[in-house]
Amino acid sequence: MDNIRVFLSSFLFLVCSLAQFCHSIDTLTKSQSIKDGDASGNLISTDEKFELGFFSPGNSTLRYVGVWYHKIEEQTVVWVANRNNPVSNKNGSFSIGSDGNLMVLDGNSNAVWSSNASIESNTTAAKLTDDGNFILASSENIGAVDKAYWQSFEHPTDTYLPGMRVRVNPNTGDNHAFASWKSVSDPSLGNYTLGVDPHGAPQIIIWEHMKRRWRSGQWNSVIFTGVPDTANLASFLYGFKLSPPESDGSMYFTYNPAIASDLLRFRISWDGHEEQLRWNEGNKNWTITQRQPDNKCELYNHCGDFGICNKLESPKCRCMDGFVPKHVEQWNRGNRSDGCVRRTKLQCERNGSVAAQNGGGEDGFKGFECMKLPDSADILQLGQSESCEERCLQNCSCTAYSEITGIGCMIWSGNLVDVQEFNKGGSILKIHIRLADSELGGKRAISNAVIIVVVVVGSFVLAISAWLFWRFKGEIEALCKDSPMSCCKSSNVKIIDPSSREFSLDLSGPSEGFVIDGSQVNSADLPMYNFNAVAAATDNFSEENKLGQGGFGPVYKGKLPEGQEIAVKRLSRKSGQGDEEFKNEIIMIAKLQHRSLVRLMGCCIEGEEKMLLYEYMPNKSLDFFLFDPEKQGLLDWTKRFSIIEGIARGLLYLHRDSRLRIIHRDLKASNILLDEEMNPKISDFGMARIFGGNQNEANTLRVVGTYGYMSPEYAMEGLFSVKSDVYSFGVLLLEIVTGRRNTSFRTSDYCSLIGYAWHLWNEGKAMDLIDPKIWESCDREQAKRCIHIGMLCVQDSAMYRPTMASVVLMLESEAPTIPIPRQPTFTSRRSSVDVDCFSEVHDTVSSNDLTVTMVAGR
Ligand SMILES: *[C@@H]1O[C@H](CO)[C@@H](O)[C@H](O)[C@H]1NC(C)=O
Ligand SMILES: *[C@@H]1O[C@H](CO)[C@@H](O)[C@H](O)[C@H]1NC(C)=O
Ligand SMILES: *[C@@H]1O[C@H](CO)[C@@H](O)[C@H](O)[C@H]1NC(C)=O
Ligand SMILES: *[C@@H]1O[C@H](CO)[C@@H](O)[C@H](O)[C@H]1NC(C)=O
Ligand SMILES: *[C@@H]1O[C@H](CO)[C@@H](O)[C@H](O)[C@H]1NC(C)=O
Ligand SMILES: *[C@@H]1O[C@H](CO)[C@@H](O)[C@H](O)[C@H]1NC(C)=O
Ligand SMILES: *[C@@H]1O[C@H](CO)[C@@H](O)[C@H](O)[C@H]1NC(C)=O
Ligand SMILES: *[C@@H]1O[C@H](CO)[C@@H](O)[C@H](O)[C@H]1NC(C)=O
Ligand SMILES: *[C@@H]1O[C@H](CO)[C@@H](O)[C@H](O)[C@H]1NC(C)=O
Secondary structure, eight states: OHHHHHHHHHHHHHHHHHOSSSSOOOEEOTTOEEETTOGGGOEEOTTSOEEEEEEOOTTOOOBEEEEEESSOSSOOEEEESSTTSOBSSTTOEEEEOTTSOEEEEOTTSOEEEEOOOOOOOSOEEEEEOTTSOEEEEETTSTTOGGGOSEEGGGSOOSEEOTTOOEEEOTTTOOEEEEEEEEETTEEEEEEEEEEEEOSSSOEEEEEETTEEEEEOOOBOSSSBTTSOHHHIIIIISSSEEEOOOOTTSOEEEEEOOSSTTSOEEEEEOTTSOEEEEEEETTTTEEEEEEEESOSGGGSTTTTOTTEEEOTTSSSSEEEOTTEEESSHHHHHTTOOTTOEEESSOOGGGSOHHHHHHTTOOOOEEEEEOSEEOOSSOEEEOOOTTOOHHHHHHHSTTEEEEEEETTTEEEEEESOOOSEEEOSSSSOOOOEEEEEOHHHHSOOTTOOHHHHHHHHHHHHHHHHHHHHHHHHTHHHHHHHHHTOOOOSSOOOEEEEEOTTSOEEEEEOOOOOTTOOOSTTOOSTTOOOBOOHHHHHHHTTTTOGGGEEEEETTEEEEEEEOTTSOEEEEEEOOSOOSSOHHHHHHHHHHHHTOOOTTBOOEEEEEEETTEEEEEEEOOTTOBHHHHHTOTTTGGGSOHHHHHHHHHHHHHHHHHHHHOTTTOOOOSOOOGGGEEEOTTOOEEEOSTTHHHHHHOOOSSEEOSEEEEOTTTSOHHHHHHOEEOHHHHHHHHHHHHHHHHHTOOSTTOOOSSOSSHHHHHHHHHHTTOGGGGSOGGGTTTOOHHHHHHHHHHHHHHTOSSGGGSOOHHHHHHHHHHOOSOOOOOOOOOTTGGGGGOGGGOHHHHHHHHOSSOOOEEEEOOO
16 A cells, blocks of 8 residues: 555656646746646746746736736736737747747747846756746756846846845946836836945935936945835835945845745836835735835925925925025926025135135034935045044035944035935934035124014013913923924824834924923023032931932932922042033933933032932832832833833933933933832933043943943943943843843843843743733733844844834834844853853842943053
8 A cells, every 4th residue: 555655646746747737836947838828837936925927917918927926816926027028919938948048939939038148058947936036047056046047036127026136336337127117007118217326325216217216315234314214114224234245346235024924025116116015914915015205305306406305394395504596486486496506605616805805714514414315425434533524624516524324424516416304213314514604603694683683572482481381381291291302303204004004103392491390491590509408408418318329329318498309319420521511511411301211400519529419209210129029010011011111212312312312321220210100210311421421422431331231332342322222221121021130130041131031032932031920911912022122122233223213113003014133142142151141240249230330441
């Protein structure tokens, strides 16, 4: 019996491999051909994802050879062979010709299309692979991409599929890799092409014929900077990657979907839009997750040279500061094609005598934030001690410069083309535009009369506003409560999420210096207390009043004469700043107000004594509850999630406030205080700014931080950025979900919570991580998403960590496309070497979360 069965199955297998009447053949050989009208001869990839054969698009009756998704009923064609030469009846065939090339033949056996590759082998075969590539190679190397004579991925039509490589080569110029169909029913070459402009920092471009129609903005090695934040989140933020240059200077863009099993494609639609589509298995249709250009402002240079487009403003177009419409009449009629021109010539453009007449001072720069940076930038390699600004000033034809992390120093010569202003978003893109001296301050131009009017009107408005604030204090407070601040103007944006539900996200917030407390009308005015007053309030800094020892000195509880309770931080270290500088810094920090930040109520500077007065938080700090077996249960899942959200929003506010952009650098459970309702309040923000100096991404000499919360690049190289805070946030998030300390985490195999969490998450056992105390109250999906986000935040490479803006979006949007995190190795690989465990080091330093300050090498 067994023998017969074996024989039968071998026989069937043989028949299947030789003959054409079996399904699921993925390879075309010389002896075969695909005949139109006989769909059983079509090639189908091994995993049955893709199919190749003859088809007619839309209403057309013409016949084309193409590749489409096998299992999707609504025929979705991703590649067409003979797009410009269809077969007019159903008598065509597709086969391998005598020269080894692929051929489409009409009823009279005339070739209407050939792969036209130069082939050295006598016998070739072509295979349809699981990623949708159709590869022609010698019959010894069937399906081998690197041995291919020809492959459809190198001759795409209008569709990009994950797995394709798009060449970027500055020496060969623009690469119009994809060309639109003419219409839904006509795959022949349309008016639009999509591809990459390799000049400088590469950009994705849509051309209409040869004219630019849209561009993605410069690639900063993580995202395309000119794509609005939200669209970036849907697709651009993650997934794209640019390979290092090969010997001929070519680099390649590739795209990896966040979820490997997703059916995703990008295409240039027949009407000129770049679209990302995702198959929605539930609805059985394709969802457009992202589409560009999406509004008029995104059309190339919509407002003309030196114009700025803002889609929320009316009219959308305006000239840059210091510029006026070239033809005012045309401009006012809505014809912006001529753009704007400089109001005052640059000093360097004027001739000597003229310059003298104008009393010309030197040209300078004015900065603008949140801009889609102009097209045609040059990237400069700066020498040591050279600044981008100086380099731009040296050349009169340089009109603007910008320094962007991931790109470097960019300068623009001549006109500034295609500038758009974003209303919000993580794109902290600042451009410095060159202006004549008189355009910069503008003070000289303002007469005394104007000043008087401004002062009178200003005071009146102020008085009215003050009264209004006082009158409607409650309402305003309620209004502002939920909104973290973004670096740009407030707005509501819509993003299309992959499940095709639209949702809007409001990240607007109170304007700068806005103070709700009625006693503080002038925001620049931080109450200064004298030492005696503070001493009296804290009962002379008595031991009973001591709340704890924070990173920068002891903290005392106090009571002001009016009865208000406060917490006083007595700074024990020298700030390295003068008193005046210190005071300015404190006032700046006091202006940061958000419901998730502890409020600074005053300060005291007297000689060596420097103290900060905060609002008092009765519920102590998060670690007090989170890591105490008795109290853990008090924080149920709802509370924990709202704490996570609160911290994320507070941190987003710190990272994006336009003036300060605070990096916390010491985020940890003991720095999260809790108010009466257990709302989280981040404390100690701005401390690094006072003590650590420069707040840009930088290499710092002093590392301020806490073991277990420090990102690898910060702990090892002293490199910090907003992404190091994201790392700390990730650790904190995992701690909140698990109820366990990262630093004192120990099992036989793992010495850090992160390594352990990764292990469980990776095995699909994320739920095992959750604090048993909250199993009952836990929303499983939400908790899983939190762990997923936590894993993204603690990735070794800062580049792959999301920004806080994305974190907030991911936490709140339920967007299903969250990228897959990479395994964190920094903490987990130490598991075998006990002594190296951070917990070990930590435990010997102190039993509680002490802040460690160490001096890195010079
Ligand atoms: C096909 O033709 C019908 C009638 O002419 C038209 O309504 C429909 O829009 C066409 N469909 C496509 C995909 O072109
Ligand atoms: C296609 O082939 C069929 C039969 O093979 C024949 O009857 C028909 O005339 C052919 N059509 C054309 C246009 O050659
Ligand atoms: C085939 O390729 C050769 C060079 O490789 C080129 O000269 C010729 O025009 C091509 N033919 C077609 C039909 O594309
Ligand atoms: C191709 O075939 C010719 C004769 O038909 C033979 O001489 C040659 O060696 C073959 N080449 C290869 C690569 O097999
Ligand atoms: C393509 O361009 C031609 C000529 O410029 C125009 O007539 C036609 O309407 C355009 N088609 C599309 C789809 O825009
Ligand atoms: C997809 O299907 C759902 C449900 O059938 C429908 O609501 C939605 O509009 C469809 N989307 C598109 C793009 O057709
Ligand atoms: C816009 O103005 C330019 C030059 O001033 C002119 O050539 C062009 O025809 C105008 N366009 C429209 C639509 O009026
Ligand atoms: C400078 O002066 C020369 C001669 O007087 C004139 O030809 C030139 O156009 C001037 N340049 C500018 C920028 O005004
Ligand atoms: C100034 O910039 C222009 C345009 O980039 C360039 O052609 C020229 O050589 C530069 N001049 C100097 C002196 O660098």
